[in-house]
Amino acid sequence: MTTWNFRVILNREPTDEEIIALYDAGLDDCSVAGGREGDMHLMCTREADNLLDAIASVLIEVRTVPGLWAVGVGQGDGVTLGDAARRHGGRTQASLRQLASGQRGPGGFPRPVIEADNISIYSWAEVSDWLRVKMGDDIPAVPRDIALADAAVKLACRARAAHQETRVRHLVGVA
Known part of the structure; x- marks a missing residue:
């Protein structure tokens, strides 16, 4: 297994009780960070076979806390x-x-x-x-999986806002 580091942006700042619930849900390898409105996120260090699996497992655990969800992954592509x-x-x-x-x-x-x-x-x-x-520029690689996960999370948020989650799941082939 590989250890992956990434950021998951939350829809809002979690309460103290929600932070405990996140930890209890398995997010003991993530910390809540941010300060200004709209910039609340989890900094995660997760072991998994690949980056998408690591991100998906965090997103699933975030969804177990009512009222919290991811609105992005990474710094935005x-x-x-x-x-x-x-x-x-x-x-x-x-x-x-x-x-x-x-x-x-x-x-x-x-x-x-x-x-x-x-x-x-x-x-x-x-x-x-x-x-x-x-x-030949000397700049760090940006894992494309971060961009893919960010796009998926943003699509899920748009589907939720339009009350179209079921139709969008069908559209992308997820039953």
């Missing part, structure tokens, strides 16, 4: 080119814009996952991987 430049630390937004448009570099920059008006949102996992592999 969606980034603008400006966000990507800040996370990278060694490239400017203008440099990334030139790479994305094909004006510079080898081409094949990841396509945006969302385009609306004048804003493009990219997957940080895809962009950082491309920069590391194609450009």
Whole structure:
């Protein structure tokens, strides 16, 4: 087994009683962190065969505490080119814009996952991987499983808000 470290963002700050319930549910390998509203999360160190299994086991245990649920995993995968430049630390937004448009570099920059008006949102996992592999940039790898788990959690939250959990489960092939 491998030990995995990741962050699970909660829908709100848990009460003292809920923190005890989380611990009792098996989350003794996680700690509640954060301070400002909307940034409450669990920092987890979980043993599992793979990262998705580790994240899934934490999400299942969080759901045992009524009123608490996950709203995200990790630091969020969606980034603008400006966000990507800040996370990278060694490239400017203008440099990334030139790479994305094909004006510079080898081409094949990841396509945006969302385009609306004048804003493009990219997957940080895809962009950082491309920069590391194609450009030789020295930046840490972002496990794509974090981005996948984050997208799944966000889909579940949207389905819950629209009262469409059963239909969405059917849509993605989960009975």
